[in-house]
Amino acid sequence: MKKLSLYACLLKLSLLVLLPYSKANQADKLDELILSRSSKNPPLTLSWAEEEALKTHSSAYxxxxxxxxxxxxxxxxPGQPYGVNFDQYSGYVTVDPVAGRELxxxxxxxxxxxxxxxxxxxxxxxxGCSSLGYGAFEELGPFRINSDGKTLYLNKYAWNEVANVLFLESPAGVxxxxxxxxSDYEKAGDKSTAKDSYVFLINWLERFPQYxxxxxxITGESYAGHxxxxxxxxxxxxxxxxxQSINLKGIAIGNAWIDDATGSKGIxxxxxTHALNSDQTHELIEKYCDFTSETISEICSNATTRALVEKGKIDFYNIYAPRCHDPSLKNGSTGSVYDFDPCSDYYGEAYFNRPEVQLALHAKxxxxxxCSELLDWNDSPxxxxxxxxxxxxSNIGLWIYSGDTDARVPVTSSRYAINTLKLPIQVPWRPWYxxxxxxxxVVKYKGITFVTVRGAGHVVPSWQPARALTMIVSFLYGSLPPASPWNGF
Structure with a gap:
């Protein structure tokens, strides 16, 4: 029987889910990475990670x-609204003076x-995607960008309501x-990104020693699962x-790509389970697809392709959300944190390319x-x-959260990945408010808390800012989200 690469099958996925007028976003970049990596790429081992960390220590700048x-x-x-009552900073931190690498x-x-x-x-x-463009100005930061691409409005559910928040554009080229x-742009990968981010942090903490x-x-989403x-x-x-010890207390990763096999099956x-394809197609996938294998059968390839066609032209990253149909800038329109605009990427690109904005941010x-074109991502386990x-x-706090309307890194993928660890349950599954x-x-395992966010897509704080803030408050306080209705966030 003819064999096709699993990643070739997923290429069909990426081609079928691209939206009209859309530029590559962080989920599209994840598709590209999976397609480009070698099927023989070995899984990450702790010996590899420890060696890299020790190298980082010995050579940290x-x-x-x-x-x-x-x-x-x-x-x-530029375009900042009245009523801003917090300090904000931006600029570059050198992570390699010889190469001239600045984050x-x-x-x-x-x-x-x-x-x-x-x-x-x-x-x-x-x-390859920006924490400034997505996290800071479309998700959890204090501002969102209006549809004129020139002005900002406040996000009342910003995470700096409860924390000091640092957004990093990493690696170099992003x-x-x-x-x-x-050549740094041609040899980026997981190893170099972890090393540079660490060097960034120890230098940033020298710049802001009070912290x-x-x-x-540490928090993040999508490929930040790596x-x-x-x-x-x-x-x-x-x-x-x-x-130079860093006082790390916990991590939280959202709609995170953690494991290829469980991630692909979960899609x-x-x-x-969300009525986006037929029983017959699903039965073929169940019978003929082994996502732990480096190759899959032609029957499996055809079935997975059919599944993606059957879902139709919907937003793969939030299956119940509207798509962007008119990406043009619109003067005089004020955005609302309660109604996320699916064309926000276009407003952000216009805003951050304004010379006065780059000057105010101290950016070159x-x-x-x-999202940037990093030519060859070398080491994605x-x-x-x-x-x-x-x-x-290590007993640090570890939360995995999942917006439940994302089909690209869906809640099923997160659950399957966690289930492979076979952790005992400490607090059974329950709703939170x-x-x-x-x-x-939410369900609390020994070592991991798993949280779903109702009605949120791939970028959780964009679609459900209030719920995302409630969740992150609980994470920071080391408690589970509220078990009953309340009048907080």
């Missing part, structure tokens, strides 16, 4: 940072006693981050040997895009589960 935080302070952003950050302090609040790092995925050595003792958390655990592991190993099971003049096991044993409504569902 730390530069004097005195006075640079004030130089990075943003006076005001760009955007940092917003909490308006309420920032000296007592935790420090939260946010990473977007891809790989957003405003850059390298003077062009060295704060509780530190970034976040690997960075956490790098920090923990380096903490054993370095005097097609989600389609069927750049042709800015949400097929599973990140070994690192997650290590983090569980945001305000007076069910915000989702």
């Amino acid at each position: 730390v530069a004097p940072q005195e006075g640079l935080s004030q130089a990075d302070k943003i006076l005001t952003l 760009f950050y955007y940092f917003v302090e909490s308006p309420y006693n920032p000296s007592t609040k935790p420090l939260v790092l946010w990473l977007n995925g891809g790989p 957003g405003f981050s850059y390298s003077n050595t062009t 060295k003792t704060h509780d530190f958390y 970034y976040v655990p690997q960075l956490a592991y790098t920090i923990l190993v380096n903490n054993k040997f370095s005097h 097609f099971d989600y389609l069927w 003049p750049t042709n800015w895009t949400h 097929t599973t990140i589960l070994p690192v997650i096991k290590y983090l569980i044993d 945001s305000g007076n409504e069910v915000g989702g569902y």
